[in-house]
Amino acid sequence: MPTYSFQQVDVFSSQPMRGNPLAVVIGADDLDDAQMQAFANWTNLSETTFLLKPRAAGADYRVRxxxxxxELPFAGHPTLGSAHVWLSQAASAPEGEIVQECGAGLVRIRRDGRRLAFAAPPLLRSGPVDQSLLDRIAEALGIPATMIEDANWVENGPDWIGVLLPSRADVLALNPDFSRLAGLRVGVCGRFDPSRDGGDAHIEVRAFSNRGTEDPVTGSLNAGLAQWLIGSGIAPESYIAAQGTVLSRAGRVHVDKVGDDIWVGGEVATCISGTLTL
Structure with missing residues (x-):
């Protein structure tokens, strides 16, 4: 049976094994859809990616x-983790930006010191959320609907709904009923109070997936939230988001608006390297 090079990496944390893990299969061009989905189901991680030869002009590699x-057309921590693995295998990596081909098109990635960052793709859906849906979300989160300061669709592949609460403490106190959130992807954020929460981040984020789980650190959600929060003046053009706190993770997502681009970045480390048989 064929064997494949494999890495499992940790994304969005400077502390080993306190970010979001990603499984990456290298040179997976001869695997079919069913094999990819079966392996992703077996790893049971939030995402598993497969590195392939590019098809689009200008792309350095393709990822599924x-x-x-x-299958998702785009996701953030898989983008940075896949780029990290591709760079570790590339015979001659480009000096400037790296271009990833994925279901959502071409995504630009840059190296910024120890961090990798991707340019947030355009939102596929934005704008206000229907009140009936907000009422359902509030009930599922166990809070009054009046506690929601603002909400917006922030879909950029995954169909995230962004919800703003008054404070980090409110975000951390949530105890959601996942049965009531069934089928929804909801990202909740709240501002840090520097006097109480410290100054190593500015916004706390929690991501509740449509699988009934909480995601440790979520690039696609943070990209969508950044476009909404910066665009509406709620957040500054550069900030750090903390995520995964209630899961004993130490996720840190660095957001920077440069010109028309919003870059979403973090550190990536390889934790497991070897081969697998499929």
């Missing part, structure tokens, strides 16, 4: 991104 139950 799978959750345990479906």
């Amino acid at each position: 991104i799978f959750t345990p139950i479906q």
Whole structure:
């Protein structure tokens, strides 16, 4: 049976094994859809990716991104983790930006010291959320609907709904009923109070997936939230988001608006390297 090079990496944390893990299969061009989905289901990670030869002009590599139950056109921590693995295998990596081909098109990635960052793709859906849906979300989160300061669709592949609460403390106190959130991807954020929360980040984020789980650190959600929060003046053009706190993770997502681009970045480290048989 054929064997493949494999890495499992940790994304969005400077502390080993306190970010979001990603499984990456290298040179997966001869695997079919069913094999990719079966392996992603077996790893049971939030995402598993497969590195392939590019098809689009200007792309350095192509990636396919799978959750345990479906393929995604784009996701953030798989983008940075896949780029990290591709760079570790590349005979001659480009000096400037790296271009990833994925289901959502071409995504630009840059190296910024120890961090990698991707340019947030355009939102596929934005704008206000229907009040009936907000009422359902508030009930599922166990809060009054009046606690929601603002909300917006922030879909950029995954169909995230962004919800703003008054404070980090409010975000950390949530105890969601996942049965009531079934089928929704909801990202909740709240501002840090420097006097109480410290100054190593500015916004706390939690991501509740449509699989009934909480995601440790989520690039696609943070990209969509950044476009909404910066665009509406809620957040400054550069900030750090903390995520995964209630899961004993130490995720840190660095957001920077440069010109028309919003860059979403973090550190990546390889934790497991070897081969697998499929």
